[in-house]
Amino acid sequence: LKAREGIVITDSNNTIVDVNDAFTQITGYSKEEVLGRKPSLLKSGRQSADFYSDLWLTLREKGSWTGEIWNRRKDGQHYAELASISLIYDDEGNVKNHLAIFSDITNIKHHQEQLERIAHYDSLTGLPNRVLLADRLQQAIAHSRRTQETIAVVYLDLDGFKAINDSYGHETGDELLISVANRMKSTLREEDTLARIGGDEFVAILSNIDSRQDAALVVRKLLAALCQPYLLAGHELTISGSAGIALY
Secondary structure (H helix, E strand, O other), X not given: OOOOOEEEEEEOOOOEEEEOHHHHHHHOOOHHHHOOOOHHHHEXXXXXXXXXXXXXXXXXXXXXXXXXXXXXXXXXXXXXEEEEEEEEEOOOOOEEEEEEEEEEOHHHHHHHHHHHHHHHEOOXXXXXXXXXXXXXXXXXXXXXXXXXXXXXXXXXXXXXXXXXXXXXXXXXXXXHHHHHHHHHHHHOOOOOEEEEEEOXXXXXXXXXXXXHHHHHHHHHHXXXXXXXXXXXXXXXEOOEEEEEEEEO
C-alpha cells in the first residue's frame, strides 16, 4: 500500500480493514485507530445526507464513484479530497470490499476560493463588485418574474469624497470608503445586496419591495447612516450622498 494517495479498504459492511501510510499522513489517524471503524469517522458535516445517498446510489448502479468531499482530520481541521471509490466483487458477484483512493486537494480548493473572491469581490471593502452585482441582479430579476415581487436598484454616489481624498490622503480616503460600506451594509437586510462598482459609487439591490415609498424609505436610511460623522486618523469627517432609484 505504498502510494502518495490515501487508500482505504473496507469490507462488505463498510468497516475499515486496511489503510496505507498516506492515509495516516493526510488524516492524522493511525491504522490502529481506524481498523474496525467506519469511514464516516472522517465526516466533516459539510455534505448533506442527500450527497451521501447519491454517492451510494451511484456506487450500487455503476460500481464506482469519483468526486470531491470535505472531510475532517483527527485534529478537527477540515480538508478537501478528490476521491475515487470502487466496489470489489467476489467470484459470485457479491460485494467483497470497497476501495477508496483519495488525494488531499485542500490547497487547490483554497486557491480556487481566493481566485473566486478576487473575481467577484471588491478588494478594498469586501463588497460584491460589478461582476457579482450583475449576477445578483439577474437572479433578482428572475425571482421577480416568478413571484411578481418588486425589486429596487439604488445607485448611490458619495458627495465630497474627492475633497476628503485630496485633503487627507488616499489612505484616509480608503478607510472612509470601508467605513461607509460597513455602515450602509449594516443598514440593509440580509437578503439585499450592496456592491461597490468603482471609486465612490455603490449600488444596492433591494428585494421584495412593497412600494415606491418603501424603496425611498430604505434609501433615506442609507443616506442618513452614511452622513453621520466618521472619526478617522484623528479627524472627524462628514460626507453626504446622492441616490437614484429604479424599480422593476
